[in-house]
Amino acid sequence: MLRIIAHAALFAGALALGACGFTDSRAPVPEFMRMKEAEQPPPEPPPDVKRLVREQIDVVFLTTSYPREVHVAPPHREVRGPGWTACVRAQLTSATGTPLGAQTYIVTINSGKVVDRRRAEADDICGTETYERI
Secondary structure (H helix, E strand, O other), rough: OOOHHHHHHHHHHHHHHHHHHHHHOOOOOOOOOOOOOOOOOOOOOOOOOOOOOOHOHHHHHOHHHOOOEEEEEOOEEEEEEEEEEEEEEEEEEEEOOOOOHHHHEEEEOOOEEEEEEEEEOOOOHHHHOOOEOO
């Protein structure tokens, strides 16, 4: 029985000492025991939205929607990430061939590529943006 207690005490001591190696950068321990914070990559420069949308128009709009009169707004930094967002507006056609009118989308750009798009909603800033034709 004494042997079991001794092994349990040694195991608990090893766990306690092993946990010292996992302190984060804000822990109240000496500097040499803290983990180093990860280096943040430098922010990427603003993308050329006109060029990206022109080159990746099939990512932003379905080809069957026949986008016309495509306009883009200046890019803004992504609120929750390292990329950029921009508003894109175009005249579109439905799958049945009826005109949908002007539709606005928000595209997410990361590392020079359009990685996501979604339809702009009323609370987005796309209604107040200034657009340029591509």
